Amino acid sequence: MKVVVVGAGSWGTTFGALLEERGHDVIVAGRRPPQVLIADAPVAEADLVCIAVPSRAFREVVETLPGSAPRLILTKGLDPASGERLSQVVRDAPVAVLSGPNHAEEIAEGLPAAAVLASEDQELADELQHAIISPRFRVYVNTDLVGVELCAAAKNVIALAAGAVDGLGLGDNAKAALIARGLSEMTRLGEACGARSETFSGLAGMGDLVVTCWSRHSRNRRAGELIAQGTPPEEAVESIGMVVEGLTTAPVLRDLATRLGIELPITEGVCAVLGGASLQDLISGLMGRRPTDE
Numbered sequence: 001m002k003v004v005v006v007g008a009g010s011w012g013t014t015f016g017a018l019l020e021e022r023g024h025d026v027i028v029a030g031r032r033p034p035q036v037l038i039a040d041a042p043v044a045e046a047d048l049v050c051i052a053v054p055s056r057a058f059r060e061v062v063e064t065l066p067g068s069a070p071r072l073i074l075t076k077g078l079d080p081a082s083g084e085r086l087s088q089v090v091r092d093a094p095v096a097v098l099s100g101p102n103h104a105e106e107i108a109e110g111l112p113a114a115a116v117l118a119s120e121d122q123e124l125a126d127e128l129q130h131a132i133i134s135p136r137f138r139v140y141v142n143t144d145l146v147g148v149e150l151c152a153a154a155k156n157v158i159a160l161a162a163g164a165v166d167g168l169g170l171g172d173n174a175k176a177a178l179i180a181r182g183l184s185e186m187t188r189l190g191e192a193c194g195a196r197s198e199t200f201s202g203l204a205g206m207g208d209l210v211v212t213c214w215s216r217h218s219r220n221r222r223a224g225e226l227i228a229q230g231t232p233p234e235e236a237v238e239s240i241g242m243v244v245e246g247l248t249t250a251p252v253l254r255d256l257a258t259r260l261g262i263e264l265p266i267t268e269g270v271c272a273v274l275g276g277a278s279l280q281d282l283i284s285g286l287m288g289r290r291p292t293d294e
Contacts, residue, residue: 001025001131004043006061007052008035010104010242011074015050018107018137043067048128049093054243056080059089070094070124076152077245078252083259085149094124097145098132099152100203101211103218107137114138116203118148140203147195151186151204155212156220156246157253157267158182162213163224164279178266179213184294185264189253192260220246228279250274265289 001024005016008030016028029041043049044067053061055077062071071090076099079089087095100115107113117132117139119125125141133139142148158179165175186209187200199205212218223244226236237244254271257264269282 001047002042002045003027003048003050004029004041004046005050005052005074006038006041006043006065007050007074009052010108011102012050012052014104014108015052015074015098018134019050019132022131022134024131038064043069048072048131050074054248055086055245056248058086062089068093070096070128072128073097075245076156077249078149078153078256080248080252083252083256085146085153087145087149094121095119096121096124096128097148097152098139099148099208101207103211103215105217110136112136112138114140114203114207116140116142116148118142118145118204120145142199142202142204144196144199146193147190147199148204150190150193150195151200151208153245153249154186154189154253154267155182155205155209156244157250157270158186158209159212159218159220160224160227160246160250160270161266163218163221163226164228164273165224166221167225167228168279168283170283175213179209182213182266183209185266189257189260189262189264192262219244223247227273233274246270247274 003019003024003026005012005028008028013028016026019026027036027041029036029038043065046069049069050072052074055075058075059079071093073086096119098115098117102113102115117125117129129139129141162175162178187197191197219240219242222240223236250270254267273279273282
């Protein structure tokens with residue numbers, strides 16, 4: 001296939017290399033030289049357009065892309081302006097989403113990984129699965145597009161909280177409890193949006209949540225750690241040097257839950273801390289919530 005990957009960050013570049021290994025003709029387009037600039041990329045002639053730009057830029061980029069080739073979304077987040085899932089922003093082309101525990105640093109080193117490819121178009125999903133899968137990058141198909149997208153967005157927010165646990169030195173027990181309750185929180189939101197609960201126990205849910213909360217490569221975990229140690233969020237992002245999607249997604253996710261009448265205590269707590277609330281008060285509040293069933 002002729003493929004254009006829009007977004008020349010670590011994941012866009014790494015995914016482009018994966019596709020080249022499979023024999024596809026790939027161009028990776030970014031915003032700055034010496035990259036092929038997005039405006040100059042042959043998107044209209046592509047068989048597949050992969051989008052790996054930050055969620056805050058997703059709508060602007062997608063709306064300027066010509067042609068009707070399928071769009072494969074690699075971005076993990078929600079549209080900040082509308083709260084829509086990113087696949088909902090794509091209006092005039094078939095759409096699929098790739099997600100899972102896929103830190104670019106390890107994949108670029110040739111280490112094995114697996115991902116889930118979601119689309120409501122089964123034929124497109126099957127076609128892309130066979131185009132991407134390789135001996136070191138296994139791809140599963142899932143028709144639950146809603147669930148996969150919400151997993152991808154919500155896990156970054158939970159990872160901010162997990163990083164805060166690291167930053168405060170609260171221990172592995174506390175971190176494991178937070179991750180487990182975070183998964184429950186993600187699932188509750190997904191079910192309210194029409195997603196299937198089993199998606200949240202798969203690669204896009206538990207798999208990506210675990211790696212994002214524990215990995216040394218995780219930007220969101222590291223940002224939470226720095227913020228817990230007193231670094232302002234803006235300085236944490238500057239120190240990391242890459243996009244931290246959880247900071248953009250947290251208030252969007254909170255507002256979505258509010259509209260649905262769903263309680264997301266961890267997400268709400270992350271938003272409160274980002275707004276200046278005391279982290280110690282947040283911990284006390286979470287630990288002091290009324291007793292309930294699991």
